[in-house]
Amino acid sequence: MNPKNIKWQNFPAASLAADKVLYQEWDRLNGKREGLPFLDAKVITLALEVFGTGNERLLVGREGERIVGMVMLQAQGKFRWITFQPSQLPLGAWVAEKHLSPTGICRSLCRGPLGFCLAVSLTQLDPKLCSREPDTSDSESIDYIETGWIDIDGTFDDYWAARGKNLRQNMKKQRNKLAAEGLETRLHEIVSVTEMAGAIARYGEIESIGWKSGRGTAIHPDNEQGRFYRSLLEQAAEKNEALVYEYFFGDKIVAMNLCLLRAGVLIVLKTTYDESIPSIYSPAFLLSQDQLMNLFGEAKIHRLEYYGRLMDWHTKWTENKRTLFHTTAYRFPLIKRLAHWRRNRQAEAEPA
Numbered sequence: 202m203n204p205k206n207i208k209w210q211n212f213p214a215a216s217l218a219a220d221k222v223l224y225q226e227w228d229r230l231n232g233k234r235e236g237l238p239f240l241d242a243k244v245i246t247l248a249l250e251v252f253g254t255g256n257e258r259l260l261v262g263r264e265g266e267r268i269v270g271m272v273m274l275q276a277q278g279k280f281r282w283i284t285f286q287p288s289q290l291p292l293g294a295w296v297a298e299k300h301l302s303p304t305g306i307c308r309s310l311c312r313g314p315l316g317f318c319l320a321v322s323l324t325q326l327d328p329k330l331c332s333r334e335p336d337t338s339d340s341e342s343i344d345y346i347e348t349g350w351i352d353i354d355g356t357f358d359d360y361w362a363a364r365g366k367n368l369r370q371n372m373k374k375q376r377n378k379l380a381a382e383g384l385e386t387r388l389h390e391i392v393s394v395t396e397m398a399g400a401i402a403r404y405g406e407i408e409s410i411g412w413k414s415g416r417g418t419a420i421h422p423d424n425e426q427g428r429f430y431r432s433l434l435e436q437a438a439e440k441n442e443a444l445v446y447e448y449f450f451g452d453k454i455v456a457m458n459l460c461l462l463r464a465g466v467l468i469v470l471k472t473t474y475d476e477s478i479p480s481i482y483s484p485a486f487l488l489s490q491d492q493l494m495n496l497f498g499e500a501k502i503h504r505l506e507y508y509g510r511l512m513d514w515h516t517k518w519t520e521n522k523r524t525l526f527h528t529t530a531y532r533f534p535l536i537k538r539l540a541h542w543r544r545n546r547q548a549e550a551e552p553a
Contacts, residue, residue, distance in 0.1 A: 207262040207270065207301075209313035214257035214273060214285070218246040223261065226268045230296035234330045237292070238442050238461040239468065244433060245273060245285075245294050251429045252287040260310060262297075270297035270306055272323070280319040282310070289429055291468075291508035292525075293324040304334045304342075307530035319536050322529040333526055338534040345525040347511040351518060352504055357497035368517045372490055375482055384450045388491040391445040394438040398422070400445045401431040404457050408473045420471070430459060430471070437461055448488035456484035458492065465503040467496065489518060 217223055227242040238244070249257060254275070262270035273285040273294035284293035297306060307321040315321070325345055326333070333342050361369065379386060391400050401420065405427055408419040420426045437443035442463050448456040456474040460467055474485040496502045507515060511522050531537040 206264055207306075207309045207313075208264075209310060210261045210263070211314040212259040212261060214249050214253060214255075214259050216259050217242055217249075217273070223259070223271070226261075227271050227296055230268070230271060230298065233299055234296065235466075236463060237330075237468070238437060238463045239290060239433075239470070240292065240294070240296060243436055244290075247429065247432050247436070248287050248290055248294070249273075249285070251425050251432075252289065253285070257285050258282075258315075260313065260315075262301075262306070262309070262313075270301050271295065272297075272306065272310065274310075274315075274321075277322075280317055281321070282315055282318060283322040284324045286324045289426070291325065291470075292327055292330075295323055302334055303331050303528040304337075304340045304530055307528055308340065311530050311532045318532060320529055320531045320540070322527055324527045326526050326528060328523055328526070333528075339532075339537055340528070340530045341537065342526045342528045345527055346509075347522045347524050348506075348508050349511045349515045349519050349522045350504055350506045351493070351521065353493075353496050353500075353502050355497075357494050360493070360497060365517060368486075371483075372486065375487065378481070379450065386487060386491070387449040388488065388495070389447040389449065390495075391447065392438060392441065392443060394435050397434040397438055397443065397445070398431055400447070400457075400459075401427055401434065403447070403454055404430075404445075404459065404471075404473060407454065407457060407475050410476060433461075434459065446488060446492055448484055448491070450478070450482075450484070455482075456488040458488060462502065465501065466506060467502045467504070468506045468508060470508075486514070486517075493518075 212223070217227060224242045227245070231237065231240050257273055257275045260272045260274055261268060274282045275285050277283045284295055286293050295306070303323045303326055307323055310321040311318050334340070336342065376386070391397070402422045405420040405422055409421060420430060422431065434443040434445065442461055444460040444462055444467070446458040446460065447454050454475070455478055457472070458469055459471045460469050462468065472485055478484055496505065531540065
């Protein structure tokens with residue numbers, strides 16, 4: 202694909218919600234690359250309302266009369282643009298026909314209707330959905346994070362037998378100790394629109410007593426995080442695409458997962474657990490085990506995606522991992538060399 206074939210139009214970000222055609226085209230293009238629920242036009246619009254600055258721009262690319270790409274951009278300093286990327290979105294806010302590559306889109310936008318532009322970056326790209334191209338004189342890709350997933354295939358017994366011996370033994374010890382103390386465990390699933398607000402409130406109560414509370418990143422019904430996730434899950438529940446897991450010790454909720462599901466893929470957006478529970482127990486692990494037992498038993502989901510940074514605890518549940526990445530195209534090769542020089546100088550100045 203020659204990126205010069207794309208003609209771009211520059212709209213205010215609010216046009217995505219206001220223009221029915223653009224809204225529908227965004228969802229059509231999202232469907233071309235797995236149709237991830239967190240990249241629906243409704244979710245991007247919600248994220249803009251809650252986390253946007255009002256200065257974001259919607260770039261709409263056409264080949265002839267056909268819309269082939271749409272990118273939500275925000276300025277990053279002078280003369281550089283990146284995809285709108287609040288931390289609540291696992292991937293960058295852009296959609297496109299499959300034949301368009303991230304590098305080609307960035308290169309085309311560099312000379313598009315952004316005014317004087319020296320660099321464009323698409324952030325948090327998934328190699329499962331788009332190719333990672335070799336670096337060139339005017340482009341580069343940079344690792345972001347590793348993320349993991351679980352293929353729900355075969356039986357749970359076979360899956361569990363393939364886990365590490367320490368994990369299997371530790372989980373058995375925890376369940377035996379809970380049983381000896383007379384504490385019953387229970388996994389509860391929430392899918393109803395009317396129950397999502399309460400679920401988010403309970404999630405916030407658990408998260409607010411943990412380490413995230415001190416950093417100001419905990420969900421609360423009245424903060425931006427809480428409003429976003431409540432609206433997100435309520436909207437998804439209207440289409441039977443929301444699933445919240447609550448895990449109980451007796452009548453006490455000790456862990457929760459907030460999830461989206463579509464087309465046989467379950468996406469874990471957030472996980473929390475009660476940090477007041479003694480460390481001998483692992484509420485989030487117990488939740489995960491029961492959750493996976495259900496998924497294997499129901500055979501309705503074929504893949505569980507984490508999309509967050511691969512942590513040590515993830516590796517106990519799966520060997521699968523892939524690297525998300527950022528792609529940048531520069532207006533001229535010299536700009537890329539200057540950007541590298543600047544990064545190297547900054548790295549040298551940082552204390553060891």
